[in-house]
Amino acid sequence: MSKVNINKQKKKNALMESAYELFTTEGFIKTTIRDITHKAGVAKGTFYLYFKDKTDIREAVIKSTASQLLQEACNSLDEQMKNSDVQMDVADIFVYIIDYLVEVVAKDDLLVRFIAKHLSWGLFYTGSTTPGMNYPTSQSNSSDPDLDIEQYVINKLGEYNVRIKDLKLLLFTLLELVSSTCHDVILYQQPVPLEEYKPYLNNCIRLLVNSAIEQTN
Amino acid sequence: MSKVNINKQKKKNALMESAYELFTTEGFIKTTIRDITHKAGVAKGTFYLYFKDKTDIREAVIKSTASQLLQEACNSLDEQMKNSDVQMDVADIFVYIIDYLVEVVAKDDLLVRFIAKHLSWGLFYTGSTTPGMNYPTSQSNSSDPDLDIEQYVINKLGEYNVRIKDLKLLLFTLLELVSSTCHDVILYQQPVPLEEYKPYLNNCIRLLVNSAIEQTN
Amino acid sequence: MSKVNINKQKKKNALMESAYELFTTEGFIKTTIRDITHKAGVAKGTFYLYFKDKTDIREAVIKSTASQLLQEACNSLDEQMKNSDVQMDVADIFVYIIDYLVEVVAKDDLLVRFIAKHLSWGLFYTGSTTPGMNYPTSQSNSSDPDLDIEQYVINKLGEYNVRIKDLKLLLFTLLELVSSTCHDVILYQQPVPLEEYKPYLNNCIRLLVNSAIEQTN
Amino acid sequence: MSKVNINKQKKKNALMESAYELFTTEGFIKTTIRDITHKAGVAKGTFYLYFKDKTDIREAVIKSTASQLLQEACNSLDEQMKNSDVQMDVADIFVYIIDYLVEVVAKDDLLVRFIAKHLSWGLFYTGSTTPGMNYPTSQSNSSDPDLDIEQYVINKLGEYNVRIKDLKLLLFTLLELVSSTCHDVILYQQPVPLEEYKPYLNNCIRLLVNSAIEQTN
DNA sequence: TATGAATGAGCCTTCATTCAT
DNA sequence: TATGAATGAAGGCTCATTCAT
Secondary structure (H helix, E strand, O other), X not given: XXXXXHHHXXXXXXXXXXXXXXXXXXXXXOOOHHHHHHHHOOOHHHHHHHOOOHHHHHXXXXXXXXXXXXXXXXXXXXXXXXXXXXXOOHHHHHHHHHHHHHHHHHHOHHHHHHHHHHOOHHHHOOOOOOOOOOOOHHHHHHHOHHHHHHHHHHHHHHHHOEEEOOHHHHHHHHHHHHHXXXXXXXXXXXXXOHHHHHHHXXXXXXXXXXXXXEEOO | OOHHHHHHHXXXXXXXXXXXXXXXXXXXXXXXXXXHHHHHOOOXXXXXXXXXXXXXXXXXXXXXXXXXXXXXXXXXXXXXXXXXXXXXXXXXXXXXXXXXXXXXXXXXXXXXXHHHHHOOHHHHOOOOOOOOOOOOHHHHHHHOHHHHHHHHHXXXXXXXXXXXXXXXXXXXXXXXXXXXXXXXXXXXXXXXXXXXXXHHHHHHHHHHHHHHEEXXX | OOHHHHHHHHHXXXXXXXXXXXXXXXXXXXXXXXXXXXXXXXXXXXXXXXXXOHXXXXXXXXXXXHHHHHHHHHHHHHHHHHHOOOOOOHHHHHHHHHHHXXXXXXXXXXXXXXXXXXXXXXXXXXXXXXXXXXXXXXHHHHHOHHHHHHHHHHHHHHHHOEEEOOHHHHXXXXXXXXXXXXXXXXXXXXXXXXXXHHHXXXXXXXXXXXXXXEEOO | OOHHHHHXXXXXXXXXXXXXXXXXXXXXXXXXXXXXXXXXXXXXXXXXXXXOOHHHHHHHHHHXXXXXXXXXHHHHHHHXXXXXXXXXXXXXXXXXXXXXXXXXXXXXXXXXXXXXHHOOHHHHOOOOOOOOOOXXXXXXXXXXXXXXXXXXXXXXXXXXXXXXXXXXXXXHHHHHHHHHHHHHHHHHOOOOOHHHHHHHHHHHHHHHHHHHEEEOO
């Protein structure tokens, strides 16, 4: 990548990071373009060189964040399976990942406000970014995250001699279920606190996952 | 109720109805106070006699709408059970209600934009409405909806000799699951169209409900 | 005075007292009619039965307050002269009264903000109150305060065998001088603190007063 | 100064001039930001690029106007002393300047409404203007007016072999005395018309000044 | 007389967006 | 490419005033 392109990417990243911080701490509506550019250390006009408007950068930030989060969760699972002797069954895998996500999100009251209700956005939607403003190649791995998670799960399950029926739907359903319920539970402790809800939620997940398992030989 | 109070109530209702229309057709952010009052046929200042700000009326409208919707669903179920010879099992009841909600919402592309992600708000949250501005008695039944839905289900199941474990959590989880997934499915047909998703969703519901049933006697 | 008139007077007094409190604590601009009536325990519409608008009540309050203040000062002087053996010369009398005013005002940071720049208003102006809304007879003594202070001084000086040249102008000049300078000195300690300024001011007063004395006989 | 900075200064000046006109003709309260910007030929938002709010521009205008006025008075005195054969004593100097101010102000019924009660503000207060929005160098002479007037008087008196006791306090007292009394006399002709009051006032000034003179040598 | 619900003009202020530099 | 001064539409909200009761 040419030096000038690297510089452009830096600017774009700086804007996205600033936007992320402000969206989570101040909220989307209260955050202004001026805030974003100021924090990123660029001029206001520069913003419009990279994003069409505020919703455009929000979408970019959500996708990037959700992707990253899931990536972390998967990495953590990999290590866990490598290092631990305890045998996990298929449902355990789903529960582990979801638990990971919930824990991360729960620790960050601000993150949940911003992203929880949109967790699956980063994974299943090919939302229309500003035309001609695609992510640069350096991020292209995460720009098509749909494959990632689905494929990741398929690989993970390779050794189990099982097949998951309607895997895409299952993933979608689980993510929405989790993000939606936890959003309310974490933020408002309604109808019960998180610690009380988690066992219940995990049980739901196991039910849905186990019901989707088909043995293959 | 005094003549003046009746008039006040009329004004409040007019405002809420206007807000509902505008929120669903134009979106919350694009809707202005001026729009609401204009449509309601009152002066701008009058708005502030009844609501603190735009979020305040949104909350009121959501609660009212969600409550009403669920009421309709329950009524429909009652009739169905009275008139039909087909025997419903416990899970059928849940599926029926949820199906009803989904169908109503699906027909109204606008409604879903506004309410779907917040369906459970009207049922589980005791958010603070403007103080001293309670719903008049004519709506007081739905002003404490928490009892309603839970109690309604309990009554409904009276004749089944069953008990539902963690009923409140089940209801909450189901509502969030449904509203969250259908929101995306209906609006964006992502990851699959509604007709394709519904059977899958219904199956999930049955799983969760059946797993919560405890036989009594 | 008829019972109904007494009641009317009570209302008017309540409004003026509320206005005084609010003007001094919140400032004239920030104070609203609603605030005044609320504090006075009457309805908003009632305000307009007694005063034309906010400036109208302000004028009434200033006059009343300034009058009262001066009255207190004069009373204090009377006692002082009765009880003390120390002989006061003519200038002492002026200094005493002015000192009294300054001390009262200095103690009340809020009072000075409101009235200091307008001290002489209550004494020399026959400002136009709302037409047909004159002070009731019970206050008529203070409604023509011009005579009061001038006559008071004349009486006071009776025993001194002196005449003051241009007494009205002297009084006006002194009051304006004092209120104007002290306003700034008390509020901002500019250009010097009050304690430092007072001796200087007193000296100025003595100069002006002594220069106005004409011996008689 | 760069071209853009010159332009900025022009805008700020235009705003201040418009504000001055409107404050004097319409009064501070009645004048709106919209009025000011409209008259200045800039957009409403532009106002907030230069001033925090209405009180901010008022302060700026008062300071600037008071400074300017005094400068004129001093200049006039200089010429007078150069061209005239009549010998002025020390008190004459003070009287001359004050007379000049009073005359200017008296001619402009509107000016007095705005500035008279605040004449000394421009000379003794170092109020906080909008931060980072200092007057450009072209006006910097008057931006520290405190030194100006005091030093000016000291210089003027150089040839008189006299020293003025408490010069700063004297100046402050005189300015407040004059502006305060003339405010009422000019606007309301209370308690007497200006022409009648002026000789009295001049006499007061002479008293105060002469009493402050200390012979040197 | 007294009320207070209703009014609606008009306020201040923000901020996305443009464009000359 | 990058800037940031300028824009001006639009927003939320206040509040003096009216008037039917």
